[in-house]
Amino acid sequence: MEGIGLIILIILSVLFIIFATAKLRLHPFLSLLFAAFGLGIFAGIPLTEVVTAVNEGFGGLMSGIGLVIIFGTIIGVILEKSGAAYRMAEFVLRIIGPKRPQMAMSVIGAIVSIPVFCDSGFVILSSLKKAIAKRAKVAVASVSIALATGLYATHTLVPPTPGPIAAAGNIGAENYLGTIILIGLVVAIPTVIIGYIWSIKVGTKIKIDGEDDFSLDYEEIVQGFGEMPSTLKSFAPILVPILLIGFSSIINFAEWSGTIFDIFVFLGSPSVALLVGILFAFMLLPKYDEETLTDWIGIGIKEAAPILLITGAGGAFGKVISSTSIVDFIESFGNNTFFTGAAFVFVPFIIAAALKSAQGSSTAALVITSTLIAPLLPGLGIEGALPLALVVMATGAGSMVVSHVNDSYFWVVKEFSGMSVTQAYKGQTMATLLQGIVAIIVTFILWIIFI
Template identity: 35%
Template sequence: MTVPFLQSIIVLLAGIVLIVVLTTKYKIHAFFALIAACLFVGLGLELSLADILTTTKTGFGNIIGALGFIIVFGTTLGILLEHTGATVVLANAILKLTGQQRAAGAMNITGYVVGLPIFCDSGYIVLSSLNNNIAVRTGTAMVLMAASLASGLYAVHCLIPPHPGAAAATATLSADFGLVVLYGMLVAIPTACCGFLWAKYATRNMLAMRPSKQHHVETEQAKRQQLPRIGIAVLPIVIPILLIGIRSFITIDESSLFLLKSLYAIGAPEVALGIGILFAVLGKRNWKRKDFNTLLRQAVEKAGDILLIIGAGGAFGALIAQVNMAEYLSGNNIVSSLGLVFPFMVASLLKTAQGSSSVAIITTATMILPMLGSLGLDHTMGKVCAVLAMGAGSMMVSHANDSYFWVISRFSGVGMSVMLRVYTVATLVMGLVAIGLIYLLYLVF
């Protein structure tokens, strides 16, 4: 890349502004806004049209390949849970335990627990219908409920193995796995809480949701229909989470037992969600073929819109990843004086630029490995804190080039401008809180 680094940063920021303006002021569909931003950024980086098209298609395809089945199956699961009344049963159970005033906080804690074994994307998709139902039931602003759940999932995703970024960085730096998990869990608790608290503060003047006419109709239908028992209602959510969680702790090879291989296979998020769909069907006894086919068609149509936007976000992220920030920073002579701040800073820049937390952590780990001695981190606690610092950096800042950003937006129905004011700023707060806590840990130990 021969484009000056400053020019690359200016083009990147202008591309993000273009997306915001097109989607908020001119109400252009997010897919077309993201594609327009791809073209703008590509030309600003002095890429040829052929290279822009190739990179855009590759980024689009990679995201669709990674999340396509998960989103379709997750959307189907959510619609079935709504139709069978399972979300009503689960919402009643949660609100009975927490009360309406603490519903958002309860979903933040739920996100933390659920996020320990599974990806934040999968966790949010699985829990989205329940989250939406509670938001309507309690009259809580949807963006608060969305950001609360998302923050809980996101904190553990970025900080704790076996999530891919943290796990890869732990292996790359030869850090103590157990200590990374232990301290990561400790740091993730206040980090997730701060994400929730910021969302609560940012939405303090937003109007609470009012149940729509459609919701009143659905509520009356729910009263008339025979709702599933709590055990049946919870299975479609718990079973996929357990299967995905078990898989994350299994390593297999050719000599592994058949049971382990089977658990590993059905623990794939796509398979686990498919099993969840089968359990969701049990929530209603008398199915009509026409009703069932209609629900499946609605799920596919809803998932199609989501996939287009997420795919375009992946294309945008792949294009601006052409700016090699890691190479620029590693050539700077002042980095050795930054210590723990350096891996945090690099990971945050990479995350902001290309959108993937996992890629940001993995890339940063590879880059700083030979620099551990000069950074003063070439010891047990230094390596552990370096991994966690990269995780903190990979939280910030989640915006239009992050697939998780669009998963939250589309599954919660929250517009981009509100997402940027609430959720994006929440990820900034979370990252800063996390690095502050990690630095304190480093000083103490």
Template identity: 40%
Template sequence: MSILTISVLVLLSIVLIVILTSVTKLNAFASLFMVSLLLAVIALPGKDIVEILKQGFGNTVSSIGFLIIFGAIIAVVLEKTGGAASIANYILSKTGHRNAASAMGITGFIVGLPIFCDSGYIIMSGLAKSFSSKAKVALPFIAFVLATSLYSVHCLTPTHPGALAASGILGANLGMLIVLGTLFAIPAALAAFLWIKWQTRNDIYTETENSHHEIRSNEQLPPIHLSLLPIVTPLLLIATGSLLTVLDISNVNFILKGLAFLGQPIVSLMIGVLLSLFLLKNRAIKNINIVLESAIEKAGPILIVTGAGGMFGLVIKETGVGAYAGEFLLQTGLGLAVPFLIASILKTAQGSSTVAIITAASFVVPMLPALGLDSEPGKLLAMISMGAGSMMVSHANDSYFWVVSRFSGIGSNTALKVYSSATVVMGIVTFLCVWLTSLFML
């Protein structure tokens, strides 16, 4: 079978996934599994198809499984104990009501590090309405700032399943990627803030916009230091571990070896889980088990979908089409724009940032040598480029778009005009930052 025929089959398989997930609304795992099997049967007749599917699924889950489960536990504890609300209250007290939108953005960014953007928005949407009421600021400004701040870290930081799975597919350094993803999420969130502020500059606060959601008093919420511990501690440990690795001093002495061990993402998030348990007022085993079971129930479907994405990726890799496409695209001189464009097309077409970045990673990984991105810095920047692409465009085929619109009580036309356009700005600004960084790193 010619490489051209295989290329057409791979493209058709991606189109089929888009149709199955966005048009027919078939479950993402079922869509990925059926298309992976079909593509393997047609394009890889001489290979052990079952073994390829098992390896693709198993390798992906083994690389990210613990991280997703631990992250889900931290998220559930912050939600159930009011830890997220405690962080919001604290930031608002420091910024003042006049800067309610900024407070909401900072809160969303911090809370969004361990919590998925849709869950985070559901948790925080009532607070956004309260902030709007207290500060007499139009709700769309505050609501969309919250939405985009959560979204920035969701797409770029591999404490979330899409970036996690993609980093495993590319073999990128996870610790460095968490640090870089968080740093690149800052200009993305800031660009969205400024864009939304400009788009809503003529909006007037009206009482009917709000449902009088009251922020619980500080007496009812856990202390701010306990609320921040399970978020900040893992990030600091991971950053420290990554720095030791970059400086190549992680084996110099016992203390540095210990810090390097604690800085491994799995160990760091496990420590975050243990610290999060201090937020529970009732630490009886029965109550802890309820939290753990709730987190595992949330993590299960995510693990399955990301594993299926890795399975599809290995099938594509085995066809050899990625290396061929990389050699062709190398002649265009697009470089980092290739992973960005692939992820953005997939995101816009089928709606899921997670599916977009996993599929893009599967397509891009064989191209890395041809694109000159097979070095460690190259892999990291390719990952951030795909994360930027997976931001745009969040519109009517994205479930998060409807979460933002419905839970804020803002019409879909306004959401399309302000929020969806903001995701385009976020993606472009992030990619420009990646491109500028590549001038020094590559």
């Protein structure tokens, strides 16, 4: 199959994925695999080649980013279980001060969600935000929205969060994680700020039933958590891998050579850098026994498993797409301004936004969208660290739009803040819409300036 017929077939495959995950509640892993096999068969690819494409797509992607996802998830679990995430929050609160509770919670969320899933981060910090709101005498909803949007921004934009890593792997940018982290932070800052502004302008007007009944204060919350690790130890598992990856990117860009530089390039490869992060995370363990060394690590592996499966299935789907004649067909539109230049960033944004709004998962939206656009990028001349990083940002921006009732994070924010569904739509859903729009605008501007 070729031409418009092939385009329609791919669109139908995507619609099937959306229908199967959103309506039938089929796991995205199987939805993607069924779509991959169906696309290959109906596109007329020889059956043996369909099987080969699925296997190569799945295994090839895992070889690049599988370990990175697992290591990042393990670090997140240790930060959560050891109290290090709470310690980082307390440190930020001391720096920013109690008079700016919404700003403090936005920054806390942005930091904590780099390694920790936004759902878990919100639950961990739920009692803290209520105590902060009580002490500062501000609406609980405003602090909740500030925390939720701060968590959400880095969750969708900044590695080593699994979604952006998976997207990077799908488009062949796994060797450019240093650049993606840097660009992710740049795009995340205004995205966090718009969430903070929304929490101030709208969140302060939302009155939650029973918020005045919360009895514990900040000091009691901190004491009740028990002994926590030091601030330096708490930040090390995040900062050390980021610094290693970043320095390795600088070395490669500057083309420095020598034994010392070779060692840092080795340490800065994503899988090694995250493994070093795990070693620093071991310093956070309250004790070294079966509970921490087996059970906690096991939780991280279990949390990574669904992401690995979805990512691998996405890679299989992408490999099948690239095995068709779609790339040649898209190249025929090479002079179309919509497919060239800065305007291209709106393609992954729109696809990811549609997927996110339809099926709820930001990670799935990142994986599926990056899978769909990956075969197009070489033919459009989109290659290299910065262009590919901006494609990841555009995909991440789309995966924010919007968090509503089919998104587990929506319910976490609603339940742990005490907002009604209507209030959560006003506070959380609208905030995520604005965040996605701001993120894609910043990405578009960066592309115009630097590409």
